[in-house]
Amino acid sequence: QAKFTNSGKDEMWIEPRLCAVFEGETAPAAFWDGFGKVRTVSSEPLIRKGVQGLAMEHIGSKELPFPATALLWPGSGLHFGHCIFDPVSYSEVSYDPADHVFRFGQRFALQADESVSFNWAIGCVSTQFGGPEAAVQQHYDAFPERWAVSMGQENPYVWGLEAHYEYWKSKPDVERGRRLKQTLDWAYVPYKRAGDIACRKEMWDYTPYNTYDPKYMRLGGHELHFESIDREAFLKLRREEYRKWGRRLGWMFYANCAGTWCEIQMARQFYPDAINDTDPLVGHVIPKWSTHQDREIRVFPMGTSYAEAFEQDLRDLTFELDCPGYALDAASGGVSYRGPAVSKRLPGRAWDEKGVFIDQSVAVNHIVDFIHDIRPGMTVFTNSPLKGDLIMFERPLTDRNAMTVMMPLYKWYIGPRPSCNHGSGYIFDTMVANWRSLTPEEFRHTLFKLSVYQMFTMFKYGMVGDFLTQQGVPDMLYMLPELLELRRAGWRALIPVTLEGGLYAPYRAVYGGGANTFLFFGNSRAEDCSGTVTVSHDLLTGHSGEKPVFVRKMRNTASLVNRIHGSTTSFEAQFPARVPVLFETVCTISGAPGDLTVEASSEKSLERELYTATLKDSPEFTGRIAIRAIRGFDASLSVNGQQISPGTTVSLKPGDVIAAEYHSQLFKLPQSAISDFPYTDVKGKVICRIWVDPGDPNAKQAAEGFIRFFDFLQKNRVLPRGANVPLVSDPELRDAAGVITLNGKAEHAEISLTSAGGLRIDAGNADELERVVSLLLDRMDQRFPYVFPFRAVAGMSKEVLMHFGMTGKALQARKFFE
Numbered sequence: 001q002a003k004f005t006n007s008g009k010d011e012m013w014i015e016p017r018l019c020a021v022f023e024g025e026t027a028p029a030a031f032w033d034g035f036g037k038v039r040t041v042s043s044e045p046l047i048r049k050g051v052q053g054l055a056m057e058h059i060g061s062k063e064l065p066f067p068a069t070a071l072l073w074p075g076s077g078l079h080f081g082h083c084i085f086d087p088v089s090y091s092e093v094s095y096d097p098a099d100h101v102f103r104f105g106q107r108f109a110l111q112a113d114e115s116v117s118f119n120w121a122i123g124c125v126s127t128q129f130g131g132p133e134a135a136v137q138q139h140y141d142a143f144p145e146r147w148a149v150s151m152g153q154e155n156p157y158v159w160g161l162e163a164h165y166e167y168w169k170s171k172p173d174v175e176r177g178r179r180l181k182q183t184l185d186w187a188y189v190p191y192k193r194a195g196d197i198a199c200r201k202e203m204w205d206y207t208p209y210n211t212y213d214p215k216y217m218r219l220g221g222h223e224l225h226f227e228s229i230d231r232e233a234f235l236k237l238r239r240e241e242y243r244k245w246g247r248r249l250g251w252m253f254y255a256n257c258a259g260t261w262c263e264i265q266m267a268r269q270f271y272p273d274a275i276n277d278t279d280p281l282v283g284h285v286i287p288k289w290s291t292h293q294d295r296e297i298r299v300f301p302m303g304t305s306y307a308e309a310f311e312q313d314l315r316d317l318t319f320e321l322d323c324p325g326y327a328l329d330a331a332s333g334g335v336s337y338r339g340p341a342v343s344k345r346l347p348g349r350a351w352d353e354k355g356v357f358i359d360q361s362v363a364v365n366h367i368v369d370f371i372h373d374i375r376p377g378m379t380v381f382t383n384s385p386l387k388g389d390l391i392m393f394e395r396p397l398t399d400r401n402a403m404t405v406m407m408p409l410y411k412w413y414i415g416p417r418p419s420c421n422h423g424s425g426y427i428f429d430t431m432v433a434n435w436r437s438l439t440p441e442e443f444r445h446t447l448f449k450l451s452v453y454q455m456f457t458m459f460k461y462g463m464v465g466d467f468l469t470q471q472g473v474p475d476m477l478y479m480l481p482e483l484l485e486l487r488r489a490g491w492r493a494l495i496p497v498t499l500e501g502g503l504y505a506p507y508r509a510v511y512g513g514g515a516n517t518f519l520f521f522g523n524s525r526a527e528d529c530s531g532t533v534t535v536s537h538d539l540l541t542g543h544s545g546e547k548p549v550f551v552r553k554m555r556n557t558a559s560l561v562n563r564i565h566g567s568t569t570s571f572e573a574q575f576p577a578r579v580p581v582l583f584e585t586v587c588t589i590s591g592a593p594g595d596l597t598v599e600a601s602s603e604k605s606l607e608r609e610l611y612t613a614t615l616k617d618s619p620e621f622t623g624r625i626a627i628r629a630i631r632g633f634d635a636s637l638s639v640n641g642q643q644i645s646p647g648t649t650v651s652l653k654p655g656d657v658i659a660a661e662y663h664s665q666l667f668k669l670p671q672s673a674i675s676d677f678p679y680t681d682v683k684g685k686v687i688c689r690i691w692v693d694p695g696d697p698n699a700k701q702a703a704e705g706f707i708r709f710f711d712f713l714q715k716n717r718v719l720p721r722g723a724n725v726p727l728v729s730d731p732e733l734r735d736a737a738g739v740i741t742l743n744g745k746a747e748h749a750e751i752s753l754t755s756a757g758g759l760r761i762d763a764g765n766a767d768e769l770e771r772v773v774s775l776l777l778d779r780m781d782q783r784f785p786y787v788f789p790f791r792a793v794a795g796m797s798k799e800v801l802m803h804f805g806m807t808g809k810a811l812q813a814r815k816f817f818e
Helices: 131-143 174-179 231-249 264-270 305-321 358-373 400-414 439-463 480-489 672-677 698-713 766-780 798-804
Strands: 004-005 012-014 017-021 029-030 039-042 047-048 068-074 075-084 091-096 101-104 106-111 113-119 122-124 182-186 216-218 220-225 249-254 261-263 297-298 325-328 350-352 354-358 379-382 388-393 420-421 499-503 507-513 516-522 531-537 548-554 558-564 570-574 580-590 595-604 610-614 620-627 633-639 643-645 651-652 658-666 689-691 739-743 750-753 759-762
Touching: 004 106, 017 075, 017 261, 029 131, 068 122, 068 131, 075 101, 106 113, 106 350, 106 658, 122 131, 174 231, 174 698, 182 216, 182 231, 182 325, 182 379, 231 249, 231 305, 249 379, 249 651, 261 264, 261 651, 261 698, 264 297, 264 305, 305 358, 354 633, 354 766, 358 379, 400 439, 439 480, 439 507, 439 516, 439 580, 480 580, 480 658, 516 531, 516 548, 516 570, 548 570, 548 595, 570 580, 580 595, 580 610, 580 658, 620 633, 633 750, 672 766, 698 766, 750 766, 759 766
Parallel strands: 182 249, 249 325, 325 379, 379 388, 388 420, 689 739, 739 759
Antiparallel strands: 004 113, 012 106, 017 101, 029 039, 029 068, 047 091, 068 075, 075 122, 091 101, 216 220, 261 297, 350 354, 499 531, 507 516, 516 580, 531 570, 548 580, 558 570, 558 595, 580 620, 595 610, 610 658, 620 651, 633 643, 633 658, 750 759
16 A cells, blocks of 8 residues: 655656566566456567557447556466556556566656555466466455445345346336346336436426437336426336335336436536547447437546536435436446546546546446445446446357457456346357258257357356346256356356366356355266366465365265365366256365365255265374355354364364254245145145235235236146135134245244144245245245246247247256256
8 A cells, every 4th residue: 555645736747666677587478468368478578558458338438457467477477456446547567578677557646735545466376277367366365345245145136137128128027037036127218318317307308319219118118208208297107116116126227327428418518527528549429329319428427517416316316216226337447538527636537648637437436436325235237347236248148259358357357246148148040040941959959059158158257147048948047046156156267177087178167265165167068078176275265274175066965075185176077068067165174184085975955954074094183174154054063973163173083074064044844845835736726825914014015926926827827727825814824724824023034834734934024024935936936847938039039939830838958956
């Protein structure tokens, strides 16, 4: 950390630098300047000036370098940089082979009596598994708070899937969304004029550049005609619909690209100081974009008159609409603002030969911080790798250029934060040029391979898809619980894994770390393969001395023999063809001898999970044991049946059995009790009942989940048409056989069997009760399975489905985690 103060009377332009001089050392082999590629060191100087990279979006913003640069030797590397998301508008890195000097610097413009504080990072890494990857991972490990998510693991929106407008442009189908794991949506442009999210009275009437969209669907499927709708009528509709659905469905209000674009007439009339149209490397005017009817110009949302209005609107709308968060589209950086606001004391002021400027990324990150500060729990869903809680990647996963050129750097920025792909589905008629010549069997096989690619890519990057790839392909829903669990653990840039023998897995990833580590491998070939997996656990646990013990991650049982040798853990494995293969830690052991064999196993049920590690072939030793933290479970650790606390020093010898036992905090009953409950008679008629306390409005609202559940099954012919589940309030029926009792006034959440044979759901408030009901419905899905069939969606046209006779059908389901 450092601080500079300009004690003079004039503005000061400074460029502090870090320099490393290598005298008599072996010359480095490569140089990484923070972007996606590593350059070979020769006799020419290597340099990167500024922060503008390749164009990222259709609006012309630029990618930014990761805030690290490195010199790389065989086996080791040195990296310099600053902390992620700091207000940096200019940095410069270089290595000159002539003088053997490695330099990193930043530029600051300081007014009289102004100070600037900044943070720099220096690190040494092993390059065995990738130099840039190791440097990036050190940033994740050293500064985890920089990638923290609003509300953390308790955020109700970011850990599921986005609805891709299904909640927003159509009447919300809450039950369908539950089955597809949808937890939020991109609430696209709930206002009339770009730059005026509040719909101010003085800005309502104007003549747009383009014609109005004649059928613009939003706000839960309402058809809006902005050419004729009255302002007050629109505001009333928006307020009512948002207060009805906004928090419940996670409507992320589309906040005009973090305020970086504005309808051009409005900007020129009201906010001329904010116009950002001087950077020759990017575009400044878009003839048609967010509202469809407006011509928009780039503006700067920090320190300007527009920024003041925009921040006020964000604050006011949050409380008026009870808005759960905001969607920031294409809110990226790499654009230099040189307007009047640069004369103010704003963060990120830098300089070049043209004068003082601020990069757009500084303003975008400022807006994200502002939103988070409006009130606790605000969520930011952003189509940008800058600050935010859920990061969108708006490119098809089949876009080769995007996946090879853009994705590595983009994902390094995303880091362990949750991310999603807002793509275009399978794009089958584009990906398969000769599709009309295929037979139905060839169609199914080709689509199966495309789905495997999508699935493997999602596991590789910790990035979930959406319903476009789920229709007709049951694998894409089946694998979601595991993918969502790994994504919660946090994606890692460094993969310290070696595959030997016949193992083939071009798709691989590591999540979590330490005792909470997961490994993913994807064999894309048509044949199974087998061999040895070796994990360099020093690079996985930060040289803490923890030695991980792994087992195959399955939903029922698994076992695996681990061989710990020095700084590695290895095991024999088979990778079935075109199936995601996962491994999870049973525990880590510190203080273990250099050679140790451990037999690991797992047994899982709904209400209980048991992991064991039996020591083999080792001398007696003293060590410490750490075990996983499994969300929603209470854990206990024992050695040979004797309870101990994790981290306690304990004597261990061959034959000892380490057991980590987990009991569900929520489910106090087995899956069989849920599946065997008498919901229907033998003919499929609904015979169960839902008991609610007439004085408990929370229970009545939560009961609607069961009504939607059975209505969905009847509409989709899983059950015959008939009466839906009745709500009852007779005190004698509470906790009775065949009755599901809802209690929204309990001290803690719990699902259990009553002594009479009923189901009981307890929760402490309305939100918790709805969440618990949804979790029970997830388990009831096993009793009433439903496969979403093919239907015409983006990327899978009606023409293709009709050609192969696949409308209403589906590919074969696989249960590869059982």
